[in-house]
Amino acid sequence: MTYILGLTGGIASGKSTVAKIFADNGAKVIDADQVARQVVQVGTVGIKKIQQTFGGQILAADGQIDRKRLGQIVFSDPLALKKLTAITGPLIREELHRQLANLQHQQAKLVILMIPLLFEAGYQKWCNETMSVTLAPKKQLQRLQQRDQLSLVEAQARINAQMSAEKRNQLANYVISNDDGVGALEKQVIKWLQERNLR
Ligand SMILES: CC(C)(COP(=O)(O)OP(=O)(O)OC[C@H]1O[C@@H](n2cnc3c(N)ncnc32)[C@H](O)[C@@H]1O)[C@@H](O)C(=O)NCCC(=O)NCCS
Numbered sequence: 001m002t003y004i005l006g007l008t009g010g011i012a013s014g015k016s017t018v019a020k021i022f023a024d025n026g027a028k029v030i031d032a033d034q035v036a037r038q039v040v041q042v043g044t045v046g047i048k049k050i051q052q053t054f055g056g057q058i059l060a061a062d063g064q065i066d067r068k069r070l071g072q073i074v075f076s077d078p079l080a081l082k083k084l085t086a087i088t089g090p091l092i093r094e095e096l097h098r099q100l101a102n103l104q105h106q107q108a109k110l111v112i113l114m115i116p117l118l119f120e121a122g123y124q125k126w127c128n129e130t131m132s133v134t135l136a137p138k139k140q141l142q143r144l145q146q147r148d149q150l151s152l153v154e155a156q157a158r159i160n161a162q163m164s165a166e167k168r169n170q171l172a173n174y175v176i177s178n179d180d181g182v183g184a185l186e187k188q189v190i191k192w193l194q195e196r197n198l199r
């Protein structure tokens with residue numbers, strides 16, 4: 001039986017960093033952000049619907065979605081974000097299901113289902129357990145601004161577009177702290193694996 005861990009956390013909380021540690025320890029990782037890119041590639045139904053909803057100017061010169069521009073629109077307008085998620089959500093779900101079924105078929109021991117909107121979209125039903133990555137709000141803001149070159153206002157808008165960390169941590173079975181270095185994260189992941197005999 002494949003053990004499925006749902007991994008979530010706010011934007012720039014460190015989900016990808018945690019997922020990499022799991023992968024280094026033998027787990028298979030499914031990344032919803034990557035799937036979200038896949039379902040809107042050139043020629044897909046996803047990109048057509050986005051073009052219909054947001055207009056042709058949402059495409060860059062090469063025909064791909066101008067992600068920077070779309071991000072600016074949706075993260076400053078809740079209604080626009082709702083429209084985008086209504087398009088991408090079902091497409092992402094279908095592809096996540098396909099990838100998960102594939103790994104289960106291969107009898108993977110541990111699958112990390114990394115989904116930013118895990119609880120918002122009800123994916124906890126797919127998981128044996130859920131884990132939330134959390135950190136001090138100030139640090140989250142700093143890391144987000146630094147990684148994505150965003151202004152304070154832009155970074156705060158992206159954080160505000162998501163469920164509060166408090167609520168997410170309450171819903172999760174396990175909370176992992178990313179206030180310190182990557183070494184501290186590694187220790188927490190290994191402890192989690194050892195406690196479940198998954199290492
Ligand atoms: C708005 C888009 C184009 C911005 O692209 P960009 O390359 O700048 O960011 P990227 O995709 O790497 O996402 C970065 C982070 O933004 C946050 N985020 C993304 N989508 C959403 C959303 N619908 N609601 C809240 N936060 C979101 C997540 O924390 C994510 O990890 C992109 O995020 C997107 O297409 N989002 C809609 C798809 C979706 O719902 N993804 C979430 C998967 S469950």
Ligand SMILES: Nc1ncnc2c1ncn2[C@@H]1O[C@H](COP(=O)(O)OP(=O)(O)OP(=O)(O)O)[C@@H](O)[C@H]1O
Nearest residue numbers: 010011012013014015016017143147178180181182
């Ligand atoms: N313990 C840490 N110490 C210092 N920097 C860190 C630490 N963990 C993560 N980072 C940095 O913080 C940023 C956010 O981390 P990461 O990309 O893993 O977050 P994420 O939750 O996957 O983001 P997103 O929600 O946007 O997909 C990255 O630039 C990463 O290198």
